[in-house]
Amino acid sequence: MTTHPALAPFQKALDCVTQDSRAAVDATIAPDATIHLCHPFGTVKGAALWDTAFAPLLAAMPDLERRDMIVLNGTTPQGQTWVGCMGNYMGTMLAPWTIQGHHIPPTGHLTHMRYHEFYRMDGDQVVEAQIIWDIPELMMQARAWPMAPQLGKYLCTPAPMTQDGLTASGDGQATLDHVVAMLTDLCKHPAQGGPEVMNLETYWHDRFNWYGPAGIGTARGIAGFRNWHQIPFLRAMPDRKLDAMGDLMSHWFAQGDYVCETGWPNMRLTLTDDGWMGIAPAGREVLLRSLDFWRMDGGKIRENWVLVDLLDLYAQCGVDVLARMSEFNKARNLGPISLPEGQF
Numbered sequence: 343m344t345t346h347p348a349l350a351p352f353q354k355a356l357d358c359v360t361q362d363s364r365a366a367v368d369a370t371i372a373p374d375a376t377i378h379l380c381h382p383f384g385t386v387k388g389a390a391l392w393d394t395a396f397a398p399l400l401a402a403m404p405d406l407e408r409r410d411m412i413v414l415n416g417t418t419p420q421g422q423t424w425v426g427c428m429g430n431y432m433g434t435m436l437a438p439w440t441i442q443g444h445h446i447p448p449t450g451h452l453t454h455m456r457y458h459e460f461y462r463m464d465g466d467q468v469v470e471a472q473i474i475w476d477i478p479e480l481m482m483q484a485r486a487w488p489m490a491p492q493l494g495k496y497l498c499t500p501a502p503m504t505q506d507g508l509t510a511s512g513d514g515q516a517t518l519d520h521v522v523a524m525l526t527d528l529c530k531h532p533a534q535g536g537p538e539v540m541n542l543e544t545y546w547h548d549r550f551n552w553y554g555p556a557g558i559g560t561a562r563g564i565a566g567f568r569n570w571h572q573i574p575f576l577r578a579m580p581d582r583k584l585d586a587m588g589d590l591m592s593h594w595f596a597q598g599d600y601v602c603e604t605g606w607p608n609m610r611l612t613l614t615d616d617g618w619m620g621i622a623p624a625g626r627e628v629l630l631r632s633l634d635f636w637r638m639d640g641g642k643i644r645e646n647w648v649l650v651d652l653l654d655l656y657a658q659c660g661v662d663v664l665a666r667m668s669e670f671n672k673a674r675n676l677g678p679i680s681l682p683e684g685q686f
Contacts, residue, residue: 409431
């Protein structure tokens with residue numbers, strides 16, 4: 343696995359999460375590390391990571407496990423060492439997941455939630471992290487998503503087609519250059535011309551998969567990407583600015599055919615026109631946190647894993663998704679589920 347040796351015990355301890363996993367988490371994360379967690383958790387110090395994030399999720403899924411599918415390890419142009427992980431948390435959801443007083447109902451079934459987690463290493467400890475868990479994905483499985491239906495396909499996000507996401511190696515500079523050039527051209531529209539100035543066919547494989555967050559969904563090919571994500575996104579926020587175009591900051595590193603980016607935040611936009619994902623056109627500036635992975639194949643992007651902190655975006659527009667979910671849940675039984683052992 344292309345991970346950092348100091349992070350390996352943390353990853354191993356979370357293969358099958360138990361209360362004993364806390365020791366490895368506490369040993370790997372510096373007590374004063376800055377841990378940026380997705381909404382509504384906020385930013386915490388390292389010593390609070392277990393109690394804030396892992397303990398409540400473990401209480402909801404007693405057989406919780408963490409499955410890495412991509413792990414990249416690299417040094418950014420600024421000289422920082424980062425490890426980027428993409429995978430799924432999985433477990434039987436037998437109790438409600440309580441998040442700051444709100445309860446996502448139990449499903450009684452195997453339940454999955456994608457994560458993108460980036461860890462900055464200093465010596466033998468994590469000193470900073472940027473973490474997005476796809477909480478809306480879990481809410482949808484619990485039939486408790488209170489916002490607009492997503493346009494893209496819903497699915498449990500898969501590992502890379504090549505099954506080499508844990509063994510990527512080699513110089514990734516060409517991959518990084520390709521993705522940065524792609525993003526640069528994306529931002530030419532609409533200010534510099536119609537959709538053709540984005541040159542999508544130049545950068546993207548004709549059968550690429552774009553794995554978006556729950557709330558947006560997954561799309562395939564240029565037509566799928568444009569219809570199920572890009573057109574609604576650009577209609578609502580045509581003035582988007584990436585980190586390279588302003589005062590925001592992203593961290594980039596690449597290995598072989600893979601490249602990843604983490605930023606907190608890394609995109610600035612104004613929500614206008616007819617809104618986005620059911621959000622009214624607030625006419626206000628919003629900041630997006632997007633943690634992304636790309637895989638190249640034959641000189642073009644074949645797969646792109648994107649996680650956006652959508653709950654934070656809703657919050658910036660004055661919409662409390664978890665509170666709205668609680669309104670929907672008032673008539674539901676939120677108690678724990680006890681499954682029989684399966685014997686006749």
